[in-house]
Amino acid sequence: MTIQIKLARVDKRLLHATVALNWSNFINANHVVVVDPSYINDPFMMKVMQLCLPKTMKVDFLMPEELGAFMQQESYQKINVMIIFKDLHAARQSVEAGLTLSELQLPYPASRMMIKTMHDYFNPEEIDAIRAMQKLGVQLYFQTAPHDNKEYAFFKKKESKNDHV
Amino acid sequence: MNLQAIFNEFISVINENNTYQIALLNQSHHVLSASDQRHNNEQFNFVVQSDNEVYLPILVKGELYGYLWVSGSIENLKIISDLLLESLVTRIQYELNEQILKQKFTQDDELIKLLLDDTGFNQKDVLNLSERLSVDTTLKRVAILITSSEGFQSDEILRLKLKEGSRQMFYSLVDRHNLLLFKDVQKSVASSFKAELERYIQELKEWGLQRCCFYIGTIQDKLSKYRISYQQCVWLKRMVSLSEDEVSFFMDHEFTYVMSKVNLHDISDIFGLALQEHRIDETELIEIARALAQNDYNISQTAQTLYLHKNTLIYKIQKIEDEFSIDIRGSFQGKVFLYLLASTLSEQQQRKQVGEQR
Numbered sequence: 001m002t003i004q005i006k007l008a009r010v011d012k013r014l015l016h017a018t019v020a021l022n023w024s025n026f027i028n029a030n031h032v033v034v035v036d037p038s039y040i041n042d043p044f045m046m047k048v049m050q051l052c053l054p055k056t057m058k059v060d061f062l063m064p065e066e067l068g069a070f071m072q073q074e075s076y077q078k079i080n081v082m083i084i085f086k087d088l089h090a091a092r093q094s095v096e097a098g099l100t101l102s103e104l105q106l107p108y109p110a111s112r113m114m115i116k117t118m119h120d121y122f123n124p125e126e127i128d129a130i131r132a133m134q135k136l137g138v139q140l141y142f143q144t145a146p147h148d149n150k151e152y153a154f155f156k157k158k159e160s161k162n163d164h165v
Numbered sequence: 166m167n168l169q170a171i172f173n174e175f176i177s178v179i180n181e182n183n184t185y186q187i188a189l190l191n192q193s194h195h196v197l198s199a200s201d202q203r204h205n206n207e208q209f210n211f212v213v214q215s216d217n218e219v220y221l222p223i224l225v226k227g228e229l230y231g232y233l234w235v236s237g238s239i240e241n242l243k244i245i246s247d248l249l250l251e252s253l254v255t256r257i258q259y260e261l262n263e264q265i266l267k268q269k270f271t272q273d274d275e276l277i278k279l280l281l282d283d284t285g286f287n288q289k290d291v292l293n294l295s296e297r298l299s300v301d302t303t304l305k306r307v308a309i310l311i312t313s314s315e316g317f318q319s320d321e322i323l324r325l326k327l328k329e330g331s332r333q334m335f336y337s338l339v340d341r342h343n344l345l346l347f348k349d350v351q352k353s354v355a356s357s358f359k360a361e362l363e364r365y366i367q368e369l370k371e372w373g374l375q376r377c378c379f380y381i382g383t384i385q386d387k388l389s390k391y392r393i394s395y396q397q398c399v400w401l402k403r404m405v406s407l408s409e410d411e412v413s414f415f416m417d418h419e420f421t422y423v424m425s426k427v428n429l430h431d432i433s434d435i436f437g438l439a440l441q442e443h444r445i446d447e448t449e450l451i452e453i454a455r456a457l458a459q460n461d462y463n464i465s466q467t468a469q470t471l472y473l474h475k476n477t478l479i480y481k482i483q484k485i486e487d488e489f490s491i492d493i494r495g496s497f498q499g500k501v502f503l504y505l506l507a508s509t510l511s512e513q514q515q516r517k518q519v520g521e522q523r
Contacts, residue, residue: 015255016251016252016255019255019258019259020254020255020258020259022259022262022327025262025263025266025324025327026324026327026328026329027372028321028324028325028328028372028373030321044178044181044182045248047178047181048175048178048245048248048249048252049248049252050252051174051175051178051249051252051253051256052251052252052253052255052256052259053256053259054256054259054260055174056320078373078375080373146327146329
């Protein structure tokens with residue numbers, strides 16, 4: 001059986017916010033992958049973070065370049081995976097290293113009403129990462145909680161000459 | 166939810182590290198569980214605190230579940246204690262959500278048992294429970310019976326309640342291999358209802374219900390008739406052979422179902438002599454009858470299906486018409502009688518195969 005990505009999300013609070021919002025239950029995930037290079041060298045912190053989920057839910061911490069190989073493995077059990085990226089940079093690295101991703105979720109910014117353009121919320125490196133992933137076929141959208149609407153339109157705005165300014 | 170059992174998992178992780186100590190305190194500051202068991206049942210003094218310890222309230226949705234005490238190296242104490250608290254609070258939230266889901270699942274199960282009760286429909290109990298579950302009883306619903314040869318994981322099925330579009334759906338695991346849903350539907354016109362349900366089934370497959378067979382009954386608008394929709398699913402499951410991931414709608418087999426309600430002994434009585442003395446190959450008659458029904462009694466298409474020349478087929482039909490005195494090609498009644506004769510002969514053949522005597 002192949003591994004299915006049920007949700008790929010960028011969230012700097014990693015597991016805690018995503019679990020607190022009950023995403024794992026809504027999407028029927030039984031495996032979580034956290035992509036945050038800073039945790040890889042700290043097994044104790046990884047274990048403390050994993051405690052927010054019961055042992056029945058498998059949690060792995062991976063480097064961006066390891067994600068592609070993880071997704072290619074065959075499993076005798078059905079694996080519905082939820083991937084959480086620390087930031088857009090980690091997501092971009094994973095996609096460029098071979099991860100096949102159709103959609104990437106970002107939580108709504110707190111000040112969503114004030115945000116008209118990418119520059120109002122994302123820094124230049126983040127915008128670069130967004131455009132790079134879009135070129136590789138990834139659709140980005142805003143959604144915080146499972147019952148929120150998915151908003152794709154913000155990311156579909158035509159690329160401006162000033163994206164990189 | 167067993168908070169102490171959860172906290173023991175935290176203790177196991179802390180004890181592997183040996184840099185910190187933790188304890189779970191109740192609202193009156195008594196230790197319920199601690200990484201150093203010597204602290205158990207002690208009462209801690211929050212007023213006098215040293216620099217290498219913190220007390221953090223465990224607040225989940227505004228409710229105080231106790232206090233987390235963390236002691237250890239000052240250097241990273243804040244980071245570790247904040248992370249521990251966040252993990253603990255998140256875990257409590259997770260377990261509370263699971264509890265709610267299990268409760269709802271159990272109540273869904275109760276409701277379905279009431280709806281399917283063979284002994285009679287208890288309107289009062291059904292309405293009371295529906296109200297408790299916030300089930301809108303004015304909605305139209307359809308029974309969907311889902312079967313899995315591998316079996317369902319009850320932990321996974323629990324989460325089906327949270328799936329988008331499932332607020333007014335209720336369900337029960339009939340047994341490990343059979344899952345019954347009563348799904349609300351928006352459209353009642355046949356063609357659009359089918360499309361709506363096909364989309365929903367596709368969503369279920371994407372959600373995780375793969376390698377299953379799906380049997381769909383008819384829409385019902387009264388709670389007392391939900392049982393009928395379920396019985397149609399059960400009939401479908403018996404009569405229609407599906408491969409994994411296939412879907413079968415009762416509406417596509419309504420004619421077969423209605424015909425199956427005819428008492429074939431009556432047919433035997435009507436055609437008694439002809440059934441005993443006819444000179445027709447019975448297996449051939451059954452094949453012709455089935456092919457005609459399948460092709461809407463179109464002679465050309467039926468001939469193709471049977472790999473016969475059209476004139477040969479007509480000749481064979483004429484012989485059947487003569488032997489049984491029915492007008493197959495010219496009348497509706499003749500067509501129906503042919504169908505029923507074929508069913509009767511088929512049943513007789515099956516009974517002979519298992520050694521029954523008439």
